[in-house]
Amino acid sequence: MITVGSVGLDNDFIAGLFSRERAEPAGLERLAQMVGSGEVDLVAIGRALLVDPAWAEKLRDGRTGELLPFTPDALKILH
Numbered sequence: 619m620i621t622v623g624s625v626g627l628d629n630d631f632i633a634g635l636f637s638r639e640r641a642e643p644a645g646l647e648r649l650a651q652m653v654g655s656g657e658v659d660l661v662a663i664g665r666a667l668l669v670d671p672a673w674a675e676k677l678r679d680g681r682t683g684e685l686l687p688f689t690p691d692a693l694k695i696l697h
């Protein structure tokens with residue numbers, strides 16, 4: 619089972635992309651529970667990675683304070 623949608627962000631895909639709302643980094647405790655319990659096998663990341671290619675490395679290293687918010691302007695950036 620793969621999960622997707624608002625992983626690491628505090629609003630949903632529709633609000634974030636089409637309403638131009640800013641999505642702030644969000645906690646991953648619930649996600650960690652789901653992976654740890656075997657409820658999901660894989661986690662797909664969309665906007666959080668689009669705005670911040672170093673997202674996974676920052677999480678791995680505990681640098682959560684450095685995670686970037688998502689705004690639709692992120693789609694104009696080619697990393």
Ligand SMILES: Cc1cc2nc3c(=O)[nH]c(=O)nc-3n(C[C@H](O)[C@H](O)[C@H](O)COP(=O)(O)O)c2cc1C
Pocket residue numbers: 622623624625627630631635662663664665666668693
């Ligand atoms: C710029 C962009 C393009 C997307 N294009 C598609 C697409 O063509 N087909 C699709 O099924 N989902 C598409 N999605 C949705 C993502 O696959 C994902 O379901 C959605 O972004 C929710 O995950 P997130 O909250 O981590 O961003 C797109 C998302 C973004 C941000």
